[in-house]
Amino acid sequence: MERLEKIILDNLRLEPEKSCLWWEGKWWTNGDLLRLVEQSVKVLEEGKFRAGYRLAVLLPNSPLVLALSLAAWRLGGAISPLNAKSGLPSLMGTLQLVEPCAVVVAPGLDELKTALEEQDVPVVVAESLSDALPPLTVKETSLEDDSLAVIFATSGTTGMPKAVPLTHGNLLDNSMRMYEALELLEEGDTLLNVLPNFHSFGYTVGGLMPLVKKLRQTLLASFLPPVESMKAIHASGTNVILAVPAMLHFMIVAVSKGAPKPAGLKMAVTGGDRLNVQLDGKAEEVLGAAVIEGYGLTECSPVVAVNRNYKDRRLGTVGPIVRGYEWKLLNDKNEDVTSSGEGVLWVKGPSVTSGYFRDPVMTADRFTDGWFNTGDYVRMEDGYVRILDRVTDIIIVGGFNVYPQEVEAILHTHPAVSQAVVVGIPHPVNGEVPKAFIRLHEGAHATPREIIDFCKKHLAHFKVPRSVEFMEAFPLSSTGKVLRRLLRQK
Known part of the structure; x- marks a missing residue:
């Protein structure tokens, strides 16, 4: 099995002087990131982190999140990036399910830190997002297979937390498929990595794909205030924006209020929520590139479909299903209605998780013989997917x-x-x-x-x-x- 850290660390070692990520106003080289990975491996090793363990992180996007991911994988473990703002009860429920050996938090999360310490879970505060963690000692916990790479928490439409385990194979497949599907991407491009790392679109497409495919990334800890994000996009020469539609709206407003435009924007890719097509013309006029819309779900690592380029895109659709997936359409009686071109989309393929983490009931509800029920009612139009709605909506x-x-x-x-x-x-x-x-x-x-x-x-x-x-x-x-x-x- 190919592993993410092997491919990425080989890339970093091969060209140590090459710039790979823009952070806080300057470029980091592959060598800089490699050093932070080595330091992170040392801290985890000395803290008794071992194969099969999970490390939970509640941090903004940063070099440290990438380095801790690579370090945990190198030691045969997994990482679980979580949302610090999801509320204490929800967070504690997710952490009890994931059973991390330690939790890394940003400064200021005192209530969470206290609650975890009361549960006897080791907590370490990352005072710097550019440097190695202070020493930590992990607690013994149950072991998972070393093929597990990341566990995402997702609430879905019910509001109940569930955890999605993704393997090296899942994430690698999706990174490669997305790179191949976005035909305008090429080596030398600089992608915006500002979508939160606890969101699979941000983590996989914004963070991992550039490292796997030797692209550069502009790494921002937060999108807010949008004016500051626009300054960083301009200064770093970011030419591919990855965003949810709401962010594009704020970018357009920021530019209209005097924030700098991106220089030479090649592509604006959106996912994560439905696009108001009125935004498309505005994005092209103000930001310099129209919108390429895609679609995915955490359970699929996440990308399922995306428009390939501007020439062939169909506005209002999320594009064709990416290579590697089988798909079918079922009705509410679970009868195959693929030939009718309209129904609930089910998918199967190497990007799809095998089920929810330690939740056989929820798994049985959404997975059948390797097929995953997306819960989205779609219409197929000449191979392009139009999302009509969430079945629950x-x-x-x-x-x-x-x-x-x-x-x-x-x-x-x-x-x-x-x-x-x-x-x-x-x-x-x-x-x-x-x-x-x-x-x-x-x-x-x-x-x-x-x-x-x-x-x-x-x-x-x-x-x-x-x-x-x-x-x-x-x-x-x-x-x-x-x-x-x-x-x-x-």
Whole structure:
């Protein structure tokens, strides 16, 4: 089995003087990163870290996260990058499941540090994100197979934490497939690595793929404030942006307020949430590159589909399924409806995890004979995937399916609407009806009645929102995805 650290460390050793990552205003060479990996291996070894152990990290994107990943793998262990802002109860639940031998935290996480120490879990504070950790001693814990590389926590649509174990083979396959699928990528490109490392899109495509394929990366600890991110993108010569759609919106706003434009942007790749296609023209006009949309899930390491290039892309789709996957479409009775071109997408392939970490019930619910149920209802259009909706987001109005995405696309064409999210709310007669939550453009004005009348001109009557609520801002996950379940509860 090929291992990530072997490929990456060989790359670093081969060209030690070559620049590989931009961090805090200057370029690090392969040799610089290699030194931090060696120091991290030493700290872990001296702390009695061993093959089969898991190290949890709650750190911003940084050279240290990459170095600790490589060090843990070299010693036959795994790493689990977690979100420090996911709330103490959720975090503690995930950590009990993952059973790390130690937890590395950023300064300031005192409440978490205390809670872990009470559970007898060793905690080490990383005072610097560019230097090796202080000495630590790990605790004995259960052992996993040394093929395990990373464990991501994902809440999915239920809000309950679950853990996704990905092997070296999973992550390597996905890194290679994504590089191959994005036909405009070439050696010498500089990718933006600012999506959080606890998000598989950020970790795999932003962090690992450049190291595996000898690309450079602009490593930013945080996207906020966007003006500072735009300065770094400009200064480092970043020519490929990886972002969630919400970030693109903030980048466009930052440039319109005087932040520098990227110099020679080749590509803006989005995933992680649905794209409002109105953003596409704006991105091209303001940032210098239109949007290449892709789609993935943590369970698939993560990329499943992506538009290949600008010439062949189909706006509003997430592109063709990348090479290496088998796929099929099933209906709600689990009957194969692939030939109809519309149904719930199931996938199988070397990027797909074998199941959830220590959760046979959840695994049985989503995996069958190696096939994974994405939970997404899609339409295949000449080999391109159009995501109609999460199965859990579909609104059933008196027996008719309403896809929120379709209603949102219409709402986004209204001149006053900046962002629209549609959810189902209970109704005594129809079961559910659509409700629209809307953020207006700055200075724009509209009434709920105007919005509803506008929809009536463009949509079948059962798809028209019955009520409209205006919002200043939407509840967002840590990765910039709108939290629909909070809007439903609202």
